[in-house]
Amino acid sequence: MGKAAYMKLKGSFHFRQRLLLATLSTKAILIEDIRSDETSPGLRSHEVSLLRLIEKISDDCSVEINETVWIDFSDNFGLLVRVGTKLRYKPGVLVGGKYLVHDCGLSRSIGYFLEPLILLGLFGKKALSITLKGITNDSKDPSVDTFRTTTLHMLKRFGVSLEGLELKIVNRGAPPLGGGEIILGVPIVPTGLTAAHWVDEGMVKSIRGVTFSTRVSPQIGSRMIYAARGIFNRFIPDVHIFTDHRSGPSGGRSPGYGVSLVAETTTGCLISTDIAISHPKPEDMDTMEDSYEKPEMLPPEDVGVQVASILLGEIEQGGVVDSTHQGLVFLLCALCPPDVSKVRVGKLTPYGIETLRNIRDFLDVKFVIKPDPTTNTVILKCVGCGMKNLSRKVA
Incomplete structure (x- = not known):
């Protein structure tokens, strides 16, 4: 057998998306110089966790990570070994499966893993049902609430059946200690996706949302709602x-609170945003929960006003999706049949711009980009x- 031809890439930039597209396009990739110039070189723990997650839903997937030896002068002099700066990844066959469990760790939230996992699940051999453990709401990644209320509903625009598509929040988990748990179900698309013509954003007709609070006073949720409604009711x-x-x-291991909001328009578009407040992560995750000083968190009233203002800004931007979902909608368009999506x-x-570049490199799909000066929006088309x-199994 001949050696696999590896697509060569450099750096850690958009690591998650590169893995996703490499898997879908079945292209083997070689990524070098992963943070090679940084004090702490190599892959981060959440990136390794994502690789392990892809291995769980794949068959005959090959992952090779080198080891980097570096010197740490901060404590005791010595050589330390860290997961390295070079990765060889050869995709396998996506099989999906039921009753899978994956611990996402504490360096990134579950939202970091959900976007690639949902897309990969659609093209599996069997429907996917998996339990993910870790952080459900943080300030870096979209919350599990946003995925449940907005992201999953976007998929029906591209021909994905909502039957079997679900996200259940079992336990909440805020940083730094997590403790959250969700169950994700993703059906397969036997004949692929459907091209979408999605250009009419409509007018906002309603706003829905949910506040979450863990290990804090129950009144905090009401205070966030009162502040947000004070903005929206105008x-x-x-x-x-x-x-x-x-x-x-069910409240996890750390205190935290926040809001997830979604504006629904007259044409069925969902514009969402979320915000989460928690204590910052200590440098050493082995530190006991009460052994570091906990600074004051943002008042609930300020959280309500802030998230309402962010949502109004997203609505003002225009478009059928919010800025967080741009990359996902471009990926869905590119994965459609050879028909025009708009x-x-x-x-x-x-x-979003980097997503377009990655789509071009991996899938050889190029978008036609046309600004619309009358609405300050952008229309994109692709085949x-x-x-x-x-x-999938063939009957």
């Missing part, structure tokens, strides 16, 4: 924000790569 009367207060095991978004984000579910 513009729209149909505002309903629910509370989800958790204590005991979407309207607001101002292109740096992540999909015709991604098919080659893993």
